[in-house]
Amino acid sequence: MLDDRKLEVLRAIVEDFVDTNEPVGSKTLAERHGLGVSPATVRNDMAALEDEGYITHLHTSAGRIPTDKGYRLFVDRLSQVKPLSSAERRAIQSFLEGAVDLDDVVTRSVRLLSQLTQQVAVVQYPSLSRAEVRHLEIVHLAPNRLMLVLITDSGRVEQRVLELPAVVSDDEVSQLRSVFGQRLHGARLVDAPRALSDLPEAAPPALRPVLTSVLSVVLGTLVERPEERIAIGGTANLTRHALDFPMTLRPVLEALEEQVVLLKLIGEVNDPTTVHVKIGEENSVEGLRSTSVVTMNYGPGGLGVLGPTRMDYSTNMGSVRAVARYVGDLLAGS
């Protein structure tokens, strides 16, 4: 059905359209790309491609533009992830190496990605659930008030304030500290419930009420529904491609304000080691049906970029992959 030349025509259409943002006609296409056939032949191929749903045209006498299905085929079979230039690699490296803490790494990654791709960039903080506990600090804020500060191996710091039903002494707090410290140090957060399950019985009776409160906070807010954080940047780039958005930017901007949506974007990844692309209607999020998302995991979290379906997939996939790898290495090494 789709012989090699038809695929070549599709590739040419996608590349031309991405480049010029104008529906591409048979004549210009046959000229510009060295297909070695006449416009008429290209027209026939185009008609076939249109029958299969890979391209459309807005009205009878307009050029063709790729459909979501067309982009999909292009990404899957016709394009390759484009490696970055060595200059770009160096830029990434030096830019990310300057980061002083996790917040900084994430912030810089967002900037970097949005500047490299000229799209909206999204970076998830390392997920808590898969993280290892490096330190759990219990701070005695007030007689009946504690603050838990959890530090993970990826450098993330989470805190929770906790009101106790009864007053506790400094001494009891340091007992708590050592008990939790011993049990949790080096444990992964998902394993915490198991590691802590027999705590109440094992502890001295006097400590139990406090211990149970603290335990429930640790398990409840840190393990069961760990707070996922996400950084976003480069929203201004949306206006750069404003022409590509059929209606307005409104729904897109609205969707991008929802943490849940962003997590969904980044989280829906099957294979954690490759770049992943969602195109237009493939997005489960209403309001992002006219956008494409390129994502990848860097290990304990994900990152990616979002832009119009008419984007340079090869390059963007390259950038996302490169940044994901650098960030992954950076976090693993620290």
Place this chain on the structure above:
Amino acid sequence: MLDDRKLEVLRAIVEDFVDTNEPVGSKTLAERHGLGVSPATVRNDMAALEDEGYITHLHTSAGRIPTDKGYRLFVDRLSQVKPLSSAERRAIQSFLEGAVDLDDVVTRSVRLLSQLTQQVAVVQYPSLSRAEVRHLEIVHLAPNRLMLVLITDSGRVEQRVLELPAVVSDDEVSQLRSVFGQRLHGARLVDAPRALSDLPEAAPPALRPVLTSVLSVVLGTLVERPEERIAIGGTANLTRHALDFPMTLRPVLEALEEQVVLLKLIGEVNDPTTVHVKIGEENSVEGLRSTSVVTMNYGPGGLGVLGPTRMDYSTNMGSVRAVARYVGDLLAGS
């Protein structure tokens, strides 16, 4: 020069224009607002107002619209901060009371403000410099690596990782901990340099090298250039008023991505107890010359909203003031 009726005409123009987003003409104005004079009279007043620079028109046969100067006069002399309805007050209260930690307070405030005003909301995290130290924790991550976790009275938590030139023992770390703890507890961060100035001499010689490193990080990164954080939300609201932006949203979105710019917006406040308005050209930030900003301090930080100059100043000022007060109370009480 500007008698009462002229001022009344200006108010009517501003209110009408904010309401309808259409240049307002003498006839409709004389009808809709009970001015008790004929259109011709209104026209004369308009001509006077235009001579003074309070209003303009885009072309000869179009209605009048307020200039920045006109809005300024309106805000200063013709409008009052509009108190919120009791329903709104209750909504704010219940919405903010649900917050569990500082991050949550800030995030919720941003949402709240952007929803109340239908504009872009900006909330600064409580500034570190004015904050009191509640706790400084020193965590021994690795033999030659420490993490400092600073907790302030406003609930803010800052961390810094610190590489030491030499290996330190757990014992030394706990000494450090107690030394810093004693000196800093309850001190304001701006007073830290004084409180810590004689530390190296007072400490046991063996501890000095480490102590100096830690000291320099505390002073350098936490005191001298404390990291200001800012949360922003409701960007999608910009598209709601897209018609009001002469060019595109681009420069506005770009400006909003700069932390520095946001800080400038919120920071340039003289009187910390009242609502503050910057209108159009009054904004020192290029790119925000077509926007107005309504801000107020809530105590250790500031917050505000940003929108087109054509905004409902009375209501927005009311919302900003109300939220600032609630947030201020909330943080002071915790």
Place this chain on the structure above:
DNA sequence: ACTTGGCACTCACGAGGAAGGAGTGCCAGT
């Protein structure tokens, strides 16, 4: 001295129409 009705003038805006042109689909020829 201020206010008012009248009146000519300006100018954005939308409708209607024609010319231009890019691009298609189809067919017959090689």
Place this chain on the structure above:
DNA sequence: ACTGGCACTCCTTCCTCGTGAGTGCCAAGT
């Protein structure tokens, strides 16, 4: 299976013209 030719579609651009909202100014009224 490819190609050139050709009629057709229909978007785009440009023009014109009528309409109406709104103004500025003047002379008359209070």
